[in-house]
Amino acid sequence: MYCQNLQAALNYTVHELVEARRPIITLTTPKGVLDTKRFLAQITEAEPRLMLSVERFCYERLLVGNKEKIRIEVMYTQVMTSFVEIIEDGDDLRQAFLRAIRLHRKAIYVVFKKERRQALDSAADTFFKDPEILEGYLEKYRTHSTRMHDCSYLGVIYDLTYSCSYKEYRRRQTEMAQKVREIAKLARRYGQEDWKRAYGVVCYCVEHWTYERTGTEYTAYSALVQNKAVCMGFSLAMCMIMKELGIPCRYVSGKRQGNGHGWNLIYLKGGWFYIDVTDAVCRKDPLYHWGMVNMDDRIMTTPVNERIQCHCPASYVRDNIRRHS
Incomplete structure (x- = not known):
């Protein structure tokens, strides 16, 4: 795929990652359009949910005259991008918990700006006093975080444990x-x-x-x-x-x-x-x-x-x- 500029390269790559989940993505750009050291971070800035659906990127860069050919190998996690929610504030996080709890889902997948971590942690600490959440029999949760260099987002997985089965x-x-x-x-x-x-x-x-x-x-x-x-x-x-x-x-x-x-x-x-x-x-x-x-x-x-x-x-x-x- 030939991409004339950075935005076109980002749009194409994000589409291939999110919609097709292709293990290998190739694209060609004019020389100097991409900074390959930052391109992967730019991809996750463009689509933050990829932080939790992609485990690893490996890329090769080949100069051909005045063009660059980029080959990206991708290893995906088991988390589909559509499962991940972008969180803006404590109420967004609470709603994500409520949606998961009502179906007794075992995990919540979210991404948010790094600077919001403390405020969202404080919000989550109040959930065990929240009547609607308690009505879902949530017993405890654990968190796992994912970061990427030069990316302003943080990916967090909340593993949920309930005091009764979904059938109960x-x-x-x-x-x-x-x-x-x-x-x-x-x-x-x-x-x-x-x-x-x-x-x-x-x-x-x-x-x-x-x-x-x-x-x-x-x-x-x-x-x-x-x-x-x-x-x-x-x-x-x-x-x-x-x-x-x-x-x-x-x-x-x-x-x-x-x-x-x-x-x-x-x-x-x-x-x-x-x-x-x-x-x-x-x-x-x-x-x-x-x-x-x-x-x-x-x-x-x-x-x-x-x-x-x-x-x-x-x-x-x-x-x-x-x-x-």
């Missing part, structure tokens, strides 16, 4: 979905208004759930199916049930008495406020810590931009539930 994961997802529908059906019997249905959900939790460590206590599965969990499991389960009911609900976390704690932010009767199902379960009172609008007994670490106000406090719920029951 799918089974648990099915069980949870069934239980969520069952609880939502019971909650609808409390009335048409969202606040009544939300109250019905908490009543169910108080009646059926127990605060206990079970081995999967940090997941919604533990609360929904095993009826035993800790605060994170309870709060994640609440989010799933409220979603089924069409009620806006978020998981929030922070510290209470120096220990990590999780609870919910929920939208009812035109206002966002906090409910703590863990406290309700432990106190056997569905209205205990219902309608919280301040954080006097805890420190919240989850960013919350919503205006906090409660139009259906515990007293309102008690009076109106009695009136309509």
Whole structure:
């Protein structure tokens, strides 16, 4: 293939590497167009994902008059270029983890600018506190890095280990979905208004759930199916049930008495406020810590931009539930 300039040579070589995965690539250019010492780095700058799909380049250069003939021998890894993601920030990395975890993939392949390494490592350190990632039963991960001289990118492989098999994961997802529908059906019997249905959900939790460590206590599965969990499991389960009911609900976390704690932010009767199902379960009172609008007994670490106000406090719920029951 004759390439008139550097850009044409790069485009052709990248195409042959990515699309065809050719073991031998030959091209001809005018003399002096290519700096063969930098050409391989320029290839990976043009297509950074090749850092993880190519193991080794070997090249030969032959001068023929005023032209140069380049022969590149390529040894590929088992990683297809299409498997590799280019990461810009911590949210990109989180989304890559979520996509992999939902399919229980054993590895994530990413490339990013070298200067972003510290920020992305810090982001990854928070993933074991991330509810959505924990719901995928990720147990741990290991990293392997690949660098290339004169290339501004870094290639990283995250090897993932799970606490259960993919088959077990799918089974648990099915069980949870069934239980969520069952609880939502019971909650609808409390009335048409969202606040009544939300109250019905908490009543169910108080009646059926127990605060206990079970081995999967940090997941919604533990609360929904095993009826035993800790605060994170309870709060994640609440989010799933409220979603089924069409009620806006978020998981929030922070510290209470120096220990990590999780609870919910929920939208009812035109206002966002906090409910703590863990406290309700432990106190056997569905209205205990219902309608919280301040954080006097805890420190919240989850960013919350919503205006906090409660139009259906515990007293309102008690009076109106009695009136309509």
